[in-house]
Amino acid sequence: MNNKNNIAVITIEYILVAGFIVFEELIWNVLAQPIIDRLNHHAIFVKLRRMFLVMNRHLLLIVFALIFILTEILGVASGLIIVSGDLDFGILIYLLKVPLAAFTFWLFELTKQTLLTFNWLKAAYHHVMHWKAIIVSTSMYQSFKSTLFVAKNRIRKIKQYYL
Secondary structure: HHHHHHHHHHHHHHHHHHHHHHHHHHHHHHHHHHHHHOOOOOHHHHHHHHHHOOHHHHHHHHHHHHHHHHHHHHHHHHHHHOOOOOOHHHHHHOOOOOOOOHHHHHHHHHHHHHHHHHHHHHHHHHHHHHHHHHHHOOOOOOHHHHHHHHHHHHHHHHHHHHH
């Protein structure tokens, strides 16, 4: 492999790792996971949980797909709005996407066993998990994570000291 190809591969790896860590640490841990934790304790979600668990698998797939597609449309729209120069509105649209994405994750985790009875969805899910495992196993990811861990601990110590 020549030097230009090597630089391209490293650049792509860097973008994938950085994007994954930003998503995992900022979007998921800071925004989406707390929303999911709160959803699980509300009475309406107890009823929704029961409803989704007994729902016909085809109807469940349609509901899940519609919510997932809407979530992705909001993500693409926010990106396009940001690129067009309206940073504030783009961020607002993305922030509106987060609760919907959290609900989508909640629904998928709740009904994963039923949804993965569709072979094509099961194959797609395993493909995504395979790529996630590849990203997480890279030395670049491990380096980013350890640096982030150190930074988070420093921030916690500063917060404890001053607050």
